[in-house]
Amino acid sequence: MFSPPMRGVIIKDPNLQSSNQDQVEESILFAEPTEYVSELSWINSLDTYKEMYQRSIEDPEGFWAEQAEEFLYWKEPWSKVLEWDFEDPHFSWFVGGKTNVSYNCIDRHLHDGRRNKAAFIWESDERHSKVYTYQSLYTRVCRLSNVLKSYGIGKGDVVAIFLPMVPEIVFAMLACARIGAIHTIIFSGFSAEALRDRLQQSHAKVLITADSGLRGGRINPLKNMADAALLECPEIQKVIVVSRLQQRINMEPGRDVYYHEEVARKDIKRHCDIEWVDAEHPLFILYTSGSTGRPKGVVHTTGGYLLGTSITFKYIFDTHEDDVYFCTADAGWITGHSYLVYGPLSLGVTSVLFEGVPTYPDAGRFWDIIERHGVNQFYTAPTAIRSLMRHGSELPLSYDLSSLRVLGSVGEPINPAAWKWFYRVVGKERCSIADTWWQTETGMHMITTLPGIMTMKSSAAGLPFFGVQPIVITSEQKEAEIGEDGHLCMKYPWPSIARGFWDEVDNTRFKETYFSPFPGYYFTGDAAMKDEDGYYWLKGRVDDMLNVSGHRLGTAEIEAALNSSPDVAESAVVSFPHDIKGEGIYAYIVLKDGIVASDDLPARLSGLIRLKIGPIARPDVIHVVDELPKTRSGKLMRRILRKIASGTTDIKELGDLSTLVDEDVVEMIIKSRPKVSSSGD
Ligand code: PRX
Numbered sequence: 005m006f007s008p009p010m011r012g013v014i015i016k017d018p019n020l021q022s023s024n025q026d027q028v029e030e031s032i033l034f035a036e037p038t039e040y041v042s043e044l045s046w047i048n049s050l051d052t053y054k055e056m057y058q059r060s061i062e063d064p065e066g067f068w069a070e071q072a073e074e075f076l077y078w079k080e081p082w083s084k085v086l087e088w089d090f091e092d093p094h095f096s097w098f099v100g101g102k103t104n105v106s107y108n109c110i111d112r113h114l115h116d117g118r119r120n121k122a123a124f125i126w127e128s129d130e131r132h133s134k135v136y137t138y139q140s141l142y143t144r145v146c147r148l149s150n151v152l153k154s155y156g157i158g159k160g161d162v163v164a165i166f167l168p169m170v171p172e173i174v175f176a177m178l179a180c181a182r183i184g185a186i187h188t189i190i191f192s193g194f195s196a197e198a199l200r201d202r203l204q205q206s207h208a209k210v211l212i213t214a215d216s217g218l219r220g221g222r223i224n225p226l227k228n229m230a231d232a233a234l235l236e237c238p239e240i241q242k243v244i245v246v247s248r249l250q251q252r253i254n255m256e257p258g259r260d261v262y263y264h265e266e267v268a269r270k271d272i273k274r275h276c277d278i279e280w281v282d283a284e285h286p287l288f289i290l291y292t293s294g295s296t297g298r299p300k301g302v303v304h305t306t307g308g309y310l311l312g313t314s315i316t317f318k319y320i321f322d323t324h325e326d327d328v329y330f331c332t333a334d335a336g337w338i339t340g341h342s343y344l345v346y347g348p349l350s351l352g353v354t355s356v357l358f359e360g361v362p363t364y365p366d367a368g369r370f371w372d373i374i375e376r377h378g379v380n381q382f383y384t385a386p387t388a389i390r391s392l393m394r395h396g397s398e399l400p401l402s403y404d405l406s407s408l409r410v411l412g413s414v415g416e417p418i419n420p421a422a423w424k425w426f427y428r429v430v431g432k433e434r435c436s437i438a439d440t441w442w443q444t445e446t447g448m449h450m451i452t453t454l455p456g457i458m459t460m461k462s463s464a465a466g467l468p469f470f471g472v473q474p475i476v477i478t479s480e481q482k483e484a485e486i487g488e489d490g491h492l493c494m495k496y497p498w499p500s501i502a503r504g505f506w507d508e509v510d511n512t513r514f515k516e517t518y519f520s521p522f523p524g525y526y527f528t529g530d531a532a533m534k535d536e537d538g539y540y541w542l543k544g545r546v547d548d549m550l551n552v553s554g555h556r557l558g559t560a561e562i563e564a565a566l567n568s569s570p571d572v573a574e575s576a577v578v579s580f581p582h583d584i585k586g587e588g589i590y591a592y593i594v595l596k597d598g599i600v601a602s603d604d605l606p607a608r609l610s611g612l613i614r615l616k617i618g619p620i621a622r623p624d625v626i627h628v629v630d631e632l633p634k635t636r637s638g639k640l641m642r643r644i645l646r647k648i649a650s651g652t653t654d655i656k657e658l659g660d661l662s663t664l665v666d667e668d669v670v671e672m673i674i675k676s677r678p679k680v681s682s683s684g685d
Contacts, residue, residue: 029421033462037455040434041409045322045456053457053467060470061496067471068097068311068499075314075350076307077112078103079280088497090526093511093519097308097499098283105287105310106182107278109349110145113138122354125328126171127373129218129360136171138352141178144171146276147267148179154272155242157210159184159279162289164208164240166199166230168192168217169359172246172263173335174345176212181287181306184279188289188301188506191336192217192226194618198299200233202291205301205507207239212263214246215253220364227253283307289506290338292444293558294517295548301506302444304341310350312448312500316469317347320438321410322455327380328407330356330373332388337555338444339414342500343383362388367395371403382430383412383440385554389422390584397429405430410455413439415554416586417542423462441465441542443528444556445518447500450474451540464539471498476534477522484534489543492532493525501526548642550577553585557621559642565616566591566609571599576632576640577623580649580680588624590649590680592673594632601628625649625680629673635663648673651680 047053060067065085072078072085082101088094113121123141126134136144157163163180165187167173173189180187188206190199203211211234217224227245231254234240245255246263255262266272284305291299321343323329329348333339348355356377362370370392374382392400411431418426418439427437436455442448451474453459453466460466468474475483476490484490504511521527531543545551548559559577566575574594582588593609595601606626613622627649633641644658652658653674661667 029424030419032420033424033427035427035433035460035462037436037457037460038434041322041436042456044324044409045454046319047454047457050457053454057468057470061473064471064496071315071470072098072101072307072311072499075311075318076103076108082283082307086497090497090519090524093504093515095308095497095501095503096284097305097311097497101283101307102280103283103307103310104181104184104278104280105306105346105350106145106149106178108310109178109181109346110138110142111278113352114142116352118352121352123349124171124174124355124357125377127356127358127360127377129220129364131365131372133377134171141175141349143274144175144267145178145182146274147272148175149182149276150272151244151266151269152179152185152210153183153276154269155210157183157185159281159285161185161210162206162208163187164203164206164211165189166192166211166213166226167246167335168214168219168224168226168248169334169357170214170246170248171357172212172214174349174357177288177335177341177345178349182276182278184281184285186286186288188291189336189341190291191334191618192224193334193336193620195615196229196232197616198618199229200236202299202301203233203237203240205291205299206289207507208237209239210242210244211240212244212246214248215251216249218248218359220361223249231256281306284503286503286506288341290341290444292338293549293556293561294513295558296560299561300513300517301508302502303504303506304447304500305503308499308501309447310346312498313342313347314350316449317343317353318351319454320440320449320452320469321381321383321412322436323348323351323353323381325352328354328356328377329381329383330358330377330379331383331412332358332362332370332385333383333414338447339383342448362392366399367392368399368403371400371405374405374408375403378407380407381410381412382408383414385415386413386418386422387415387553387585389413389418389426390586393422393425394584397425400429405432408432408435411435411437413437414442416551417463417465417544420462427460427462436460439463439465441540445502446498446528447502448498450494450498459537461539464535464541466539468540471496474532474534474540475525476532476540477525481522486534486536489531489533491522491546492528492530492540492542493522494528495525497526550579550589551587552579552582552589552620555620557589557617561617562589562591562613562621562623565613565621566593568616569609569612571595571605572609573597574632576642576645578642578646578649580625580646580651582624585624588680589621590625590627590645591623592632592645593626593628594630595628625678627673627676627678629669629676631666631669631672633664633666633669633673636665644670645673648677649680653677
């Protein structure tokens with residue numbers, strides 16, 4: 005019988021003999037799971053995983069029907085498990101079944117003995133914590149649902165949420181779900197213009213926001229931004245304002261109301277009936293970057309989405325009744341939706357909801373939270389790990405992290421040096437690391453290393469989760485060999501697959517993005533390789549998407565923002581390797597005739613990006629060039645620009661340049677390349 009060791013056994017570290025420290029740190033490491041993790045694992049052996057996986061792909065409908073019975077409460081049964089089509093993409097899971105996400109995440113726990121259990125512990129930026137039980141979550145959500153109903157909001161109406169990480173963000177999501185309204189969260193780091201675009205595209209009727217957000221002691225004036233956005237959003241009828249800092253703010257009579265006053269209204273009841281909705285009823289819209297400037301409103305629905313997040317949450321984080329789970333993501337991203345709110349609450353788990361940043365008041369903040377709340381599962385991103393690593397190991401070693409069992413990583417491939425630090429310093433070589441590969445569009449984890457039973461390979465995401473059928477396809481549309489790089493696709497739908505883009509009637513863009521590049525498959529946009537053990541190694545995006553600190557940004561949207569400057573004739577944005585962010589943003593700029601590159605140009609362009617998109621999209625490098633390299637047919641050669649941004653200075657290493665109009669352009673760009681710091685300084 006498989007019996008894992010107590011401490012992690014390093015079974016391969018090929019470069020350990022090397023004298024080059026960087027090479028040692030970045031060498032691949034394989035580690036076996038420990039008994040410490042495996043003795044509790046829900047999936048108790050690799051053979052059990054294999055059997056369950058085989059079943060899930062041989063009889064997907066049977067498998068998912070059983071899971072749907074086990075994980076969710078259904079008011080009415082479904083008549084058919086799945087209807088799908090990858091050619092004319094549409095997916096319906098649990099057709100005809102009726103359920104409600106709010107009921108599954110709150111009400112059923114009240115009857116299951118979890119009434120007084122902490123649903124979440126809110127940890128404020130100022131280091132205060134407050135516990136919300138399932139009972140208090142119920143009352144707060146019901147009251148807010150009733151407030152929304154009093155404005156005439158009901159099934160199918162869109163409610164926009166522009167909130168920092170305050171408890172009200174969770175209440176708002178669940179209040180919408182309770183009455184069948186569809187929420188769309190706009191990340192509070194976005195700008196007024198980005199907010200305006202998303203409000204307009206979603207046709208939201210209500211906006212829930214705050215006076216300001218507080219992160220790392222810094223104030224983010226959300227209501228001011230909302231006011232600017234709302235000048236062009238006539239469809240918003242009501243604005244509910246959470247008073248986070250009790251600031252004096254502009255309140256538009258008749259439109260703006262305070263959250264705390266509304267939920268305390270005499271006519272607002274503490275109970276709100278559930279609106280039982282169809283399994284395919286939209287739960288939320290989440291805007292993500294696309295290959296054009298216009299963001300894509302990814303739609304997730306009720307039954308399949310909740311099943312996907314619930315089952316993965318249980319098995320991948322291996323959560324048990326008394327565990328405390330801590331996910332550092334912001335609720336404004338998909339990770340926050342699936343693994344801060346819906347996954348944990350559907351299982352009745354206790355989570356930490358953290359308002360602040362990892363480095364405030366100092367770089368020990370995460371470790372302090374883990375120690376004080378006894379966190380068992382900790383889910384974060386490689387960029388956060390790298391930024392904390394820079395502060396050395398003394399800080400994490402000075403805290404008691406012994407409650408930790410499972411460490412999760414998400415957002416980008418985790419580089420071996422960060423993986424090892426996470427494994428050794430944070431996980432004490434006994435915790436399992438679950439690298440989780442997934443996307444906004446997949447809704448749930450797709451490829452991972454299940455804790456306690458799977459060998460961990462630093463930088464490989466791992467094996468497919470139940471029901472997930474990946475395939476790597478080459479540019480020649482053939483299945484890649486083992487060890488060969490190709491495009492990561494999926495052969496079969498999973499319950500939480502995105503159903504389309506909001507407000508795009510014929511869904512052409514949805515089809516073109518995911519289903520046309522490799523007919524018959526869902527295309528992820530990622531490059532990957534499968535090894536001889538069936539593990540998938542992710543190699544980054546193959547499209548014009550950047551992955552900056554684990555956040556997906558489209559080059560097109562950054563270029564559109566830069567091109568809106570009166571000084572800029574043309575721009576091209578590419579990524580370059582960045583020690584902390586994973587990928588940095590490198591912008592090539594061609595100025596308009598007669599404009600000279602002044603010293604304040606970079607600051608002005610950065611300010612413009614901040615205004616149009618938000619601080620996360622600000623370029624790390626602005627490189628003014630005379631011309632951009634183009635082919636005779638006028639196509640921009642990004643491949644060349646990426647190589648130069650990454651430090652290639654030898655023109656011979658740039659590959660075939662024969663299709664270029666003018667090779668001298670490339671030479672000039674190389675010569676004028678500024679010195680680039682990729683250390684995050
Ligand atoms: O390129 C992959 C990368 O992030 C992309 C999805 O971005 P987004 O929809 O914003 O969702 C991020 C959080 C789920 C993917 O196409 N990515 C995400 N997780 C990983 C990853 N790349 C490698 N390993 C991961 N664990």
